[in-house]
Amino acid sequence: MLSDRVRMNAYFNSIFQNKHHFQGKTVLDVGAGSGILAIWSAQAGARKVYAVEATKMSEHARALVKANNLEDVVEVIEGSMEEVTLPEKVDVIISEWMGYFLLRESMFDSVICARDRWLKPMGMMYPSHARMWVAPIRSGSVDKKINDYEDAMDDWYHFTNETKSKYGVDMSVLKKSFSEEQRKYYLQTSLWSNLHPHQVIGTAAVVKEIDCLTVTVNDILEVRSNLSSSITLENTRLCGFGGWFDVHFRGRKEDPAQQEIELTTAPSIDNGTHWGQQVFLMHPPIRVSEGDGLNVSFLMKRSMENHRLLEVELGCEIRQCSGTILPSFNKKFYIE
Amino acid sequence: MLSDRVRMNAYFNSIFQNKHHFQGKTVLDVGAGSGILAIWSAQAGARKVYAVEATKMSEHARALVKANNLEDVVEVIEGSMEEVTLPEKVDVIISEWMGYFLLRESMFDSVICARDRWLKPMGMMYPSHARMWVAPIRSGSVDKKINDYEDAMDDWYHFTNETKSKYGVDMSVLKKSFSEEQRKYYLQTSLWSNLHPHQVIGTAAVVKEIDCLTVTVNDILEVRSNLSSSITLENTRLCGFGGWFDVHFRGRKEDPAQQEIELTTAPSIDNGTHWGQQVFLMHPPIRVSEGDGLNVSFLMKRSMENHRLLEVELGCEIRQCSGTILPSFNKKFYIE
Numbered sequence: 001m002l003s004d005r006v007r008m009n010a011y012f013n014s015i016f017q018n019k020h021h022f023q024g025k026t027v028l029d030v031g032a033g034s035g036i037l038a039i040w041s042a043q044a045g046a047r048k049v050y051a052v053e054a055t056k057m058s059e060h061a062r063a064l065v066k067a068n069n070l071e072d073v074v075e076v077i078e079g080s081m082e083e084v085t086l087p088e089k090v091d092v093i094i095s096e097w098m099g100y101f102l103l104r105e106s107m108f109d110s111v112i113c114a115r116d117r118w119l120k121p122m123g124m125m126y127p128s129h130a131r132m133w134v135a136p137i138r139s140g141s142v143d144k145k146i147n148d149y150e151d152a153m154d155d156w157y158h159f160t161n162e163t164k165s166k167y168g169v170d171m172s173v174l175k176k177s178f179s180e181e182q183r184k185y186y187l188q189t190s191l192w193s194n195l196h197p198h199q200v201i202g203t204a205a206v207v208k209e210i211d212c213l214t215v216t217v218n219d220i221l222e223v224r225s226n227l228s229s230s231i232t233l234e235n236t237r238l239c240g241f242g243g244w245f246d247v248h249f250r251g252r253k254e255d256p257a258q259q260e261i262e263l264t265t266a267p268s269i270d271n272g273t274h275w276g277q278q279v280f281l282m283h284p285p286i287r288v289s290e291g292d293g294l295n296v297s298f299l300m301k302r303s304m305e306n307h308r309l310l311e312v313e314l315g316c317e318i319r320q321c322s323g324t325i326l327p328s329f330n331k332k333f334y335i336e
Numbered sequence: 337m338l339s340d341r342v343r344m345n346a347y348f349n350s351i352f353q354n355k356h357h358f359q360g361k362t363v364l365d366v367g368a369g370s371g372i373l374a375i376w377s378a379q380a381g382a383r384k385v386y387a388v389e390a391t392k393m394s395e396h397a398r399a400l401v402k403a404n405n406l407e408d409v410v411e412v413i414e415g416s417m418e419e420v421t422l423p424e425k426v427d428v429i430i431s432e433w434m435g436y437f438l439l440r441e442s443m444f445d446s447v448i449c450a451r452d453r454w455l456k457p458m459g460m461m462y463p464s465h466a467r468m469w470v471a472p473i474r475s476g477s478v479d480k481k482i483n484d485y486e487d488a489m490d491d492w493y494h495f496t497n498e499t500k501s502k503y504g505v506d507m508s509v510l511k512k513s514f515s516e517e518q519r520k521y522y523l524q525t526s527l528w529s530n531l532h533p534h535q536v537i538g539t540a541a542v543v544k545e546i547d548c549l550t551v552t553v554n555d556i557l558e559v560r561s562n563l564s565s566s567i568t569l570e571n572t573r574l575c576g577f578g579g580w581f582d583v584h585f586r587g588r589k590e591d592p593a594q595q596e597i598e599l600t601t602a603p604s605i606d607n608g609t610h611w612g613q614q615v616f617l618m619h620p621p622i623r624v625s626e627g628d629g630l631n632v633s634f635l636m637k638r639s640m641e642n643h644r645l646l647e648v649e650l651g652c653e654i655r656q657c658s659g660t661i662l663p664s665f666n667k668k669f670y671i672e
Binding site for chain 2: 034060067167174177
């Protein structure tokens with residue numbers, strides 16, 4: 001949290017430019033970490049702030065609260081959100097719960113749980129809304145990753161030849177699973193990336209909108225969407241898709257923010273965040289040009305083996321300006 | 337295992353240059369991985385080989401055994417060594433159990449367990465012996481790591497100043513724990529390194545000798561040693577210590593190897609292994625010269641939080657040629 005300026009500013013502004021949401025109110029900070037959001041909430045005038053943190057980081061939070069003379073307002077509670085008991089319901093739940101591409105780590109589950117258990121009927125969520133975005137991109141990484149994969153397979157052939165001739169063991173039966181493993185590692189694992197806006201070669205589309213006040217865990221177990229995008233660059237290569245998110249601080253309809261704040265992790269020259277973007281490479285790249293249309297099918301699920309990780313299926317059909325429709329393709333990715 | 341030539345050759349030679357230890361014998365391969373040691377044992381003439389592997393890698397091992405037409409000899413068993421039951425006791429236990437600096441990962445525990453449960457009274461261990469070594473070294477890494485640490489602390493001062501002036505929160509109370517964390521990360525975590533032999537500036541000393549036939553888990557929970565080393569280089573810097581290991585394949589006293597094989601992970605120009613060496617940096621470096629004597633105290637324990645990781649305490653007293661004794665120092669390290 002602390003070393004990401006864009007993130008710090010967004011939360012700071014969301015609180016101090018909307019003090020009326022905090023003055024005299026009770027606040028719950030979910031996954032408080034060092035407790036900075038709880039401290040700001042108190043400084044903005046909250047009557048009481050509960051800062052729930054599951055790890056030993058809670059000790060830092062407690063020290064920080066004390067050093068800033070806020071022990072009377074901020075109560076740090078070490079425990080998991082699913083298990084702690086608060087002495088009262090709260091007016092505001094604030095949390096910095098977002099993972100890579102919004103949902104990696106699945107920490108939002110705890111925020112939803114906190115909301116269902118502890119938010120007053122007319123309470124509000126900070127942030128109040130979240131969106132996931134996808135856009136077509138170009139990227140030199142695709143060439144590098146294909147080379148890396150091919151190098152790994154070359155090494156494998158060399159190695160199995162040697163193992164056969166020098167060590168007398170035929171390893172060729174393992175080729176398929178080795179190749180699948182390398183393919184997954186080099187070509188099907190999404191990349192953390194800090195994309196330059198120029199790498200985005202078409203219109204970005206929203207794949208998921210979340211109202212933090214009403215969404216259920218069930219709503220985010222699977223994210224499924226069909227979306228359209230148009231290529232906006234003359235004669236370029238479609239190398240894959242970039243995925244990012246934004247969140248908004250809008251208060252609630254009956255008591256909106258005086259100043260709406262946006263925190264976006266879209267490609268940016270000056271305002272990159274530690275979240276960056278997730279890049280899903282398509283190989284081989286496909287030549288596209290301005291006006292070409294993409295129909296994209298997007299499906300994201302939690303990994304069966306580890307529900308904090310994600311699996312993505314991206315399908316794409318390209319309608320060229322000329323009217324020609326290229327054969328559609330479908331790829332599977334892992335966000336690890 | 338497979339991509340490290342030095343390792344492959346040592347095991348291959350230990351088996352095929354000592355076929356008399358395998359011909360007509362029963363063999364247990366502990367932590368078999370892809371099963372290569374089991375296959376070699378069978379090819380060398382074993383009557384029966386049990387290949388125990390706890391992970392899904394056992395499926396690869398099974399495929400490999402079948403592809404090499406050894407299903408009648410090699411039986412792959414998926415399970416933990418502590419829990420599986422074999423139909424008979426064995427003549428030989430073979431295993432590639434060594435972790436960084438020999439004991440990281442603590443896989444040797446399973447080999448000892450296998451030996452106590454399944455090795456015949458006159459059976460033998462492959463490898464039969466292991467040693468841990470320590471030697472004084474010079475290394476430019478120490479300067480880099482000190483710089484990294486100082487950069488991190490500079491960032492911290494900048495960050496806390498800004499957090500105070502711009503965001504109104506005093507973080508200075510966390511300085512101590514931040515500094516300790518950075519110190520641990522940059523200065524107290526041992527480094528994997530592929531040392532050039534020229535970086536070793538004094539005599540190497542054995543800190544632990546293990547007879548695989550008799551050692552108990554208790555014997556390796558803690559490794560404690562006082563050792564001496566002499567600086568062998570004119571006017572250089574003592575920047576820390578390098579740690580490595582070797583293992584030997586000697587059979588047993590009553591039935592020795594025809595050809596003793598050594599697998600060493602000592603600093604080497606041409607025969608580096610994936611184990612490399614662990615480097616423990618001392619800062620600031622100390623100027624030493626040929627003939628200076630070091631008295632080193634070495635203590636290695638398993639980490640309380642994770643018994644697969646290790647903690648090392650290294651103390652050192654330097655007796656200069658001139659007779660002057662420099663103030664001794666003592667440092668704590670983490671092998672992670």
